[in-house]
Amino acid sequence: MNAEDADAIHFMEIASHMGYLGYTVTPPPAGAMWYTASHPSRWKFAFTRWRNFLWLRCVVNLPEGVSSECPQALDRVNQLRIDSRVVAYHLANDGGEHVIEATAFLPIAYDRQAFGEWMLLWIEETTRISAAVFLDPISKEHTP
């Protein structure tokens, strides 16, 4: 079995596990590297292998009119970081789109129970994006 086959089997395990959490996993198109995981009520995210880690990445557009330089948004994202255990968050201007990006690096070795625990943390911490950015609206007057 070559490394590519081993990776494919590995990602089948991960995709199957994510299915139990309600996600639909789409493999990357030929030549691309990011799998996507969609869910009817949670933030969609992408994942790939990076060195010896499983790299998860979730990018959410900020509400209309809120900039990635907005002081109030920066403050809330800083608070998200203080409370997080797995996820690192930052605001970015992605080619004119102002976004909040959440990333996490999980161990690549698949173990059902450990992976389940990691995924619960990932889901819990990415769900907090909604409260931080959307449920309690960011005042536009603070946006430069």
Next chain:
Amino acid sequence: MNPLSTWRAEEERFIEHLKFIGFTAEAATDPNGWQFASNPMAPAVGFRAGPHFLCLYADYPAGHHGAAEYQQLLREVNRLNAVHWLVRCTLVTRESGANARLSIRLQANLPIGMPAEELGACLFAWIRESTYVERAARLREWASEDSITRDAHTRDPIDDHPTQTT
């Protein structure tokens, strides 16, 4: 196995690993269970094992700041999080009222039981990223000191640099 024993064993394993890259662990005296290790060539690191993780920790003072400087620090911390992959960087307020001081806090949560090779690779990333932040914090501190302190600072052989001797 009792989780506490697992965590202590993980900390012991980590201390042994640190010795291979020149760190010396200090005696554990912190009431919250944090232990610290220092290295002449790298920033000191705090660590504590707990559920799921071995948590690495460092805190760099960022001084007293007004609203404008606070926003600038928030932007800087945001940028650090965009470029670092291992270390999570946050701006925290220590103490309160007139004594309130800001700190830049670094944390990384490593899975318990990482193979030694992976732990070593993560430690390299930790050292690289924390060195960058410590250096930036030190430069900011230096820039905010008054000229007398600054003169004293440049005479301090620890901070001496060949380009400053001319």
